[in-house]
Amino acid sequence: MAEIRLENLTKDFGGLVAVADLNLVVDDGAFIALLGPSGCGKTTTMNMISGLETPTSGEIYFDDQPVSRVEPGRRNVGFVFQNYAIFTHMRVYDNLAFGLRVRKPRPEKAEIDGEVKRVAEIVGVSRILDRRAGRLSVNDMQKVALGRSMIVNPAIFLLDEPFSNLDAAFRAYMRAELKRIQSEVGQTMVYVTHDQVEAMSMADRIAVMNLGVLQQYGTPGEIYDAPENRFVAGFVGSTQMNFVPAALVPLGLRGGVNGRSLTVGIRPESIRIVDAGAPEATIGARVTLVEPLGAKDVVHLAFDEYDVRAIGTPGERPRIGENVGLALDPGRVHMFDDETGKVVR
């Protein structure tokens, strides 16, 4: 339970700047996600928070205590990695108890027992405490790994894509569970991922990074509905946002264009497919492809030379080659400056 503050944090690997001047505050008890494509600096940032890397410049504070010179073992952080670091030859019980047993002074047996049972209940392994960890399914192993890092009650939890090796159904299950656990236990959690669905579904706030630079830090709602630049807008969202030059879209742009080249961004779900000549149609396009996703369709359309995606209902599927109208919700249109990538309001 600690607040994390990163001030001007920079990591330079001899020419390759992995993290550039990062400033971030994680509130005590918050669940935040570091989100970005591979190479964006999220893992390096997490390694600096944990102590596995020393920053080139800048400082990290846990509850106002500078920690960048403190050894990882002394920082009171818990880890969960991608490859669930558990002892396969021990029972689940012993795996969980391990962190407590190596403490000096060693706690009483009854105390250890109580803690193990408590954590086992939280992560959901109470029924398999006696099994050898090596014999568990991948899903259960990850639960044990989570429990192992929880039992020592670290002030801060660091998770590095812990669910990427699990099957899709279980991943969905663990996302909900982890979120629930975090809200009950109240530990500060920093979760690293490249999967925006994970970040969006679990985190209180998301720090989107690209090429070592923080792009935006906000709640999932803010990131999704009010992206600050084109990268964030394009990175978040199950079906990617559409980007079209502003000149092509007759929207009565408020404030004018001011001689700058702009790009319009609009999410597929904010586009409605209507008849070609209908009054609410902002632009016209031709259907090129329909991707059925079961609950909804992703309809690909050709607009000028651009591929635009819209969400359609399976019941009203247009035919390929058909010319239709697209009604764009003006309240959900974003505009980005072509040069800086920043949003223009």
Place this chain on the structure above:
Amino acid sequence: MAAIRLENVTKRFGSIAALDGVSLEVGDGEFFAVLGPPGAGKTTLLRTIVGLERPEGGDVYVDGERVTGVYPGDRDIAIMFQNLALYPDKTVYNNLAFPLRQRKTPKDEIARRVEQTAQTLHIGHLLKRKPAKLSGGERQRVALGRVLVRAPKAFLLDEPLSALDALLRLEMRAELKRLQRDLGRTLVYVTHDQVEAMTMPERVAVLREGVVQQVDTPENVYHRPSNQFVATVVGSPPMNFIQCRVGVRNGVLRLHHDLFDVEVAAKGLSLRQTLSEGTRCLLGVRPEDVHVEPGGSAGVPATVYVTEPLGGETVVDLRLGDHLVKSLAPPTLQLRQDERVGIRLDPRRLHVFTQDGEAVVSAAGEDLFAVAATVPAS
């Protein structure tokens, strides 16, 4: 004539059957996908088709000809491995040219085909480089090119997009689909990603531990899954399963749950044969067909367990009695943890499975069921 046909193919590794009596037919020019979790036998299936594995039982046919014992190089099928297996010591050009050189293709023909393939895949500027100097996406394309350049009877792709990051994957998906359409060749595509399996092929085969579960269009697999496994494997978040008891009251077949009842309409009378009174069954309903009504005054009572906002929609995990049920709600709906709500199950989208997971019926849009809450929500 089917381009590829498997007849009762069995392949064992030690005592484990990686493929168990698999029979499949892939049409000429069809985009066919095989979907399954890791370990299902998908890679073994591809390797058996191309000839790198020899089945213990059954036969493989290509274009009507039995090829079960034929050497892989002679089957006129190309495979793209999951780990690409490019020739690291050869340039991109030589990687692409290698299969043609093996077939003693004349030099200028090789040059023409390599250039053309490179153009199609936008790697023409990389021909002189070696694989070590390419990015992940570029390597993927070279591996794809090596398969395409041969113009074989069929392409087999083993999870070709799984190692790419999200944005690149989206791009390549659309490109692959377009490519297959333009080339018109048979393509067998293996994946564990259900979005790929839903959006790309004409038909998909769901594989589990070496046994084919269902072969159908993605639509049918989604709306009429043949068993619980298939129902779970497609659709994200996965389908919910609620335990119910079969009962008859006033001559009407009903599925009982503590909190609600599902009445089977007259159309569904034939169900009586499969569902006998007193047995247990599973009611399947997808998250997008579970609708949340805040305030809890109407519908089946439930409490919010956790909410996962995804931006365009929100996944709401609900406690329904002793079940945890996921539902998809619009992003505007604001719900708090432990809040009481009412939920409405769309009766036209219910599925019924036996206790063992076999499908009994899927409503698939028809008026087979009516749902009523048994306990008034308060």
Place this chain on the structure above:
Amino acid sequence: MLQAWPKRIGRWLAILLLGGCFGFPLYWTLTMAFKPEDEWNPPGKVFWWPGHWTVSNFTNILGIQGETSIFATGRSKSALTPIEHSLIAAGLGTLLALAVGVFAAYGIARFRAGGRMLPFQILQLRMFPPIAIIIPLLFMWVYLGLWDTLQGLIILYAAVTFPFVVWLMRSFFQEVPREVSEAAIVDGCTQWGAFFKAVLPQAKGGLAATALFVFILNWSDFLIALVMTQDHAKTAPVYLQSLQSGASGQEYGNQAALAMILIMPPAIFGLAIQRYLVRGLTFGAIKR
């Protein structure tokens, strides 16, 4: 971060000590090679540095100049022939070991030829110290007419280093993902074709390293050559040992000179294949 003073001194001392131990013999041999006879081992004095630099030792052993000392009878006058024998025996022995071992290694690595135990059985061949079986081998070789012949030596060198080739190349071949050879097969190669065109180019580095290692082993062999040769196939290490006479005892200077010459072939070989070695060591251009 500065470390404590005693720690640093201790480290430097250890480095100097180890360096000295390894470097001293080389230094001593090098200087000895250029010392005239009276400086080899004069009573009561040690020449740490040649007083008079001379190349007479080199010319002596190569038989260029006339004899300057009383030589033991029966010893050939020049080291050239033994050196030649060494080159042929070690060179061809290495080639033979590679020729058989590389294919065996591929069969074992790729196809589990011979079962799970074969690699260990092959390794067991090397668990015997050759000295334990050298006498029976001697009888066999005499019986077969291979004693004191270069052919006999080549066969023996190949047999003795064959297990190393198998073990080293096996692990290098295992590093090549099997899909690469399978891709070649699907592209139309036979198994042999796949091996030569797809797998072997990958293992070039490993092959170079193995070849060098085996060559050094064979080149510096003393025991086998001592027992198995006399006049006709004597190799350089044995010849070196015979550089002694009644008058001067061990001819240190001559021995040192010969030793310096004998360092060269492996060194040259190593330099020649160096670029392959580096690539062999940084192996791993495989997608995860």
